[in-house]
Amino acid sequence: MTPTPGRWLRGPxxxxxxxxxxxxxxxxxxxxxxxxxxxxxxxxxxxxxxxEPGFLGDLATTVTAWAAGLALAVLIGVxxxxxxxxxxxxxxxxxxxxxxxxxxxxxxxxxxxxxxxGAGLTTEVTLIVYAAVWPVLFNTIYGLSEVDPVPRDTxxxxxxxxxxVMWRVSLPAAAPFIATGVRLAxxxxxxLAVGTEILAGFGDGxxxxxxxxxxxxxxxxxxxxxxxxxxxxxxxxxxxxVVFSRxxxxxxxx
Amino acid sequence: xxxxxxxxxxxxxxxxxxxxxxxxxxxxFPPPSxxxxxxxxxxxxxxxxxxxxxxxxxxxxxxxxxxxLAVATLAGVGLGLALxxxxxxxxxxxxxxxxxxxxxxxxLVPVFIVLMHLGSAMQxxxxxxxxxxxxxxxxADGARTVDPVQIATARVFRIGPADRLRRIILPSSLPKIxxxxxxxxxxxxxxxxxxxxxxxxxxGIGFQxxxxxxxxxxxxxxxxxxxxxxxxxxxxxxxLVVERRALRRHRTGGL
Numbered sequence: 001m002t003p004t005p006g007r008w009l010r011g012p013x014x015x016x017x018x019x020x021x022x023x024x025x026x027x028x029x030x031x032x033x034x035x036x037x038x039x040x041x042x043x044x045x046x047x048x049x050x051x052e053p054g055f056l057g058d059l060a061t062t063v064t065a066w067a068a069g070l071a072l073a074v075l076i077g078v079x080x081x082x083x084x085x086x087x088x089x090x091x092x093x094x095x096x097x098x099x100x101x102x103x104x105x106x107x108x109x110x111x112x113x114x115x116x117x118g119a120g121l122t123t124e125v126t127l128i129v130y131a132a133v134w135p136v137l138f139n140t141i142y143g144l145s146e147v148d149p150v151p152r153d154t155x156x157x158x159x160x161x162x163x164x165v166m167w168r169v170s171l172p173a174a175a176p177f178i179a180t181g182v183r184l185a186x187x188x189x190x191x192l193a194v195g196t197e198i199l200a201g202f203g204d205g206x207x208x209x210x211x212x213x214x215x216x217x218x219x220x221x222x223x224x225x226x227x228x229x230x231x232x233x234x235x236x237x238x239x240x241x242v243v244f245s246r247x248x249x250x251x252x253x254x
Numbered sequence: 255x256x257x258x259x260x261x262x263x264x265x266x267x268x269x270x271x272x273x274x275x276x277x278x279x280x281x282x283f284p285p286p287s288x289x290x291x292x293x294x295x296x297x298x299x300x301x302x303x304x305x306x307x308x309x310x311x312x313x314x315x316x317x318x319x320x321x322x323l324a325v326a327t328l329a330g331v332g333l334g335l336a337l338x339x340x341x342x343x344x345x346x347x348x349x350x351x352x353x354x355x356x357x358x359x360x361x362l363v364p365v366f367i368v369l370m371h372l373g374s375a376m377q378x379x380x381x382x383x384x385x386x387x388x389x390x391x392x393x394a395d396g397a398r399t400v401d402p403v404q405i406a407t408a409r410v411f412r413i414g415p416a417d418r419l420r421r422i423i424l425p426s427s428l429p430k431i432x433x434x435x436x437x438x439x440x441x442x443x444x445x446x447x448x449x450x451x452x453x454x455x456x457x458g459i460g461f462q463x464x465x466x467x468x469x470x471x472x473x474x475x476x477x478x479x480x481x482x483x484x485x486x487x488x489x490x491x492x493x494l495v496v497e498r499r500a501l502r503r504h505r506t507g508g509l
Contacts, residue, residue, distance in 0.1 A: 014346035103486030234356030
């Protein structure tokens with residue numbers, strides 16, 4: 001295909017067109033400003049939010065809970081995955097239990113965990129871990145099932161122990177699959193972080209900020225500005241993970 | 255034999271839980287027998303299996319989810335096909351789509367509450383807007399990667415654009431579309447529950463769940479969770495059956 005000159009400009013042009021459209025709709029009164037503020041107002045408000053007292057703290061709370069939850073989920077998911085995928089008997093025994101647990105929509109656990117642990121960071125992290133562990137776990141198991149058996153068996157023949165072979169062959173070979181699982185887990189973890197905060201409605205967190213703005217008179221602008229931050233957070237997280245897995249597994253051709 | 259193995263460990267776990275729960279009498283962890291009994295009383299002991307409570311809560315939940323997912327599928331496949339076949343359109347819209355997809359869906363629910371007031375319409379919109387992205391992006395990917403030789407061949411035989419879409423592009427995008435649908439289904443279920451958990455919701459499984467939470471009625475909280483797990487399992491299985499049928503028909507009927 002021949003490269004089209006100026007092709008990279010199309011993305012920004014699309015964004016500019018969308019902003020302009022929302023501006024026209026607001027200026028002509030087709031959509032009243034206090035019902036749905038135009039994009040320029042929302043973006044300006046979003047840019048000013050970090051200067052508001054407490055907002056950066058809210059953001060930090062959400063990011064902390066999310067990062068802690070994701071780290072724990074990766075630790076648990078990979079360990080369990082190695083156990084289930086690496087030791088067939090354990091896998092066969094525990095797999096059905098997991099198949100029963102996995103379909104439960106994670107947000108359904110918010111009321112239960114809130115009752116047991118109370119509102120707060122522990123509840124939020126617990127829920128993030130529960131939701132985020134599944135993609136990591138199942139991608140680890142899947143990754144292990146795709147490992148080339150020849151190097152694995154070769155090392156076994158040379159007398160390396162099961163754990164050693166796992167560490168030297170299976171885990172590195174499964175790593176790209178695990179990375180995909182971590183990206184899915186990061187997205188679902190953010191869903192649970194913000195979701196738990198919105199339902200809690202008080203305390204700190206980006207979700208709390210949005211939930212409280214929703215209650216406020218003329219809070220639409222803040223709700224939308226908070227949503228812009230949530231989207232930015234999601235984009236950043238995804239970008240970081242994509243760059244990381246490209247760096248780490250560039251050799252894993254696609 | 256395989257069925258026995260499949261059920262043995264879960265039953266063992268449930269049995270141990272039952273014993274432990276009876277011994278400790280912990281209010282937070284009722285025994286499974288109490289949960290099953292509550293599920294039966296609440297939803298399945300009615301004159302025609304379903305109780306009025308079930309009709310008032312389960313059916314609205316499922317209805318909203320089906321409606322939201324249907325809207326998401328139609329919009330996602332339609333837009334996805336357009337984006338997949340037009341690199342130019344994709345170039346223009348890509349940043350907007352990436353951003354929209356990156357927003358964690360529960361964040362959008364307060365936005366829709368502010369714009370539409372809490373209710374079924376708003377809940378359906380929340381489900382649809384959250385579930386549309388995986389279908390849309392997967393469909394676009396599937397439509398973009400259709401074998402160009404097939405398209406060129408169809409052109410040579412003067413097969414019009416509508417027929418090309420229906421007979422070549424859509425069928426070869428199907429596996430990707432279903433992969434997207436699976437993600438969308440679990441998102442739709444999450445949003446169905448989430449949109450009912452918010453204060454002000456009038457009915458639904460999520461409403462019963464948060465209502466039971468406010469009364470510290472643990473057996474009902476657990477019942478709702480188990481019910482949602484069963485629903486999730488059944489819906490996933492249903493989707494797999496549909497997928498297998500659709501893909502098989504495509505493979506045998508397409509050529």
